[in-house]
Amino acid sequence: MSLNTFGHLFRVTTWGESHGPALGATVDGCPPGVALDEAMLQRWLDKRKPGQNKYTTQRREPDAVKILSGVFEGQSTGTPIQLMIENTDQRSKDYGDIAEKFRPGHADITYWLKYGIRDYRGGGRSSARETAARVAAGGVARAALESLVPGIEIKGYMVRMGEHAIDRGRFDWDEIDRNPFWTPDAQAAGIWAEYLDGLRKAGSSVGAVVEVVARGVPAGLGAPIYGKLDTDLAAAMMSINAVKGVEIGEGMAAASLTGEANADEIFMGPEGPEFSSNHAGGILGGISTGQEVVVRFAVKPTSSILTPRRTITRSGQPAEIVTKGRHDPCVGIRAVPVGEAMMACVLLDHVLLHRGQVGENRGKIG
DSSP states (O other): OOOOEEOSSSEEEEEEOTTSSEEEEEEEOOOTTOBOOHHHHHHHHHHHOSOSSTTSOOOOOOOOEEEEESEETTEEOSSOEEEEEEOOOOOGGGGGGGTTBOOTTSTHHHHHHHHSOOOOSTTGGGSGGGHHHHHHHHHHHHHHHHHHSTTOEEEEEEEEETTEEOOGGGOOGGGGGGSTTOOSOHHHHHHHHHHHHHHHHTTOOOOEEEEEEEESOOTTOSOSGGGOHHHHHHHHHHTSTTEEEEEETTGGGGGGSOHHHHSOOEEEETTEEEESOOTTTTEETTEEOSSOEEEEEEEOOOSOOSSOEEEEBTTSOEEEEOOOSOOOSOTHHHHHHHHHHHHHHHHHHHHHHHHHHTSSOOOOOO
16 A cells, blocks of 8 residues: 655655554654654644543543654754554454444445455554544644744634534634633534534434634745645645545635635735735635635544444445444544644645745745
């Protein structure tokens, strides 16, 4: 299986399976001299790790990251950084009943059709467990961004769970870290808690929409046509397990706007150009404007549910399947830190590309 690497200059290769002894990432292209240690990465992994409350999978994994190479005396050396996270709470026996069956909505059937082999223990590489490695790599990217472009802030949060969306009139940045759903709307968090508890007890699941915002992004990142910042962001978010749609800025809603409504008017401010709005999501022509970069992605309901579903076996016989084990009733909750990590990796990659091709921005206004 190829294509386990993403990025151009800042490149991340993830490895490992859900029920293997360990998983991790090899990070290539991190500049030397970046302050880095395991505690700095663990901060972000702790946001994603399972078993923190009743609304996520009850698999108990500490997700303790180990740095095996590329860091010396608390600084990156410029050589590949090898990150490892051991799996400690596998229950492969939970999946014995589905070894010969394909789970509807899951990648089981496509893996088998393509490779003629699949790891049925939790889904192997198609498991959301793989995203722990991405979050670790994202921690490296955040540290490098802090060193190269001080002031960049990346924040993700849930804006919808199933049919229930937040009220943006109640948007509170400080609320995001106060509830188990990473949502800026305290009232929505209460509604979601009751709603998800019912789904969890029924053995079902639900989808979600996650929004990730990057503040302090300098103008000029990205390139026209095939090197667009939004192209790489969309690909990065789409690569996250269970993601079925990605929007930049106004996204699909832009199709219902007029040209007058959609265009972000430009004014000259005391420190340079300013915009009346941000329908573009901070990106025009594939290049960052200096505004907040806004990305939104939709996560489908968890495919592993206790409700009986019809399927077929490897021999083509009809069957009924119930997926046992420990699963997220809404995988969108733990997708929040994953989206943040992918944003960090892509932004650092484009910072390095910009420095290599242009250096400093060349166009001056005023």
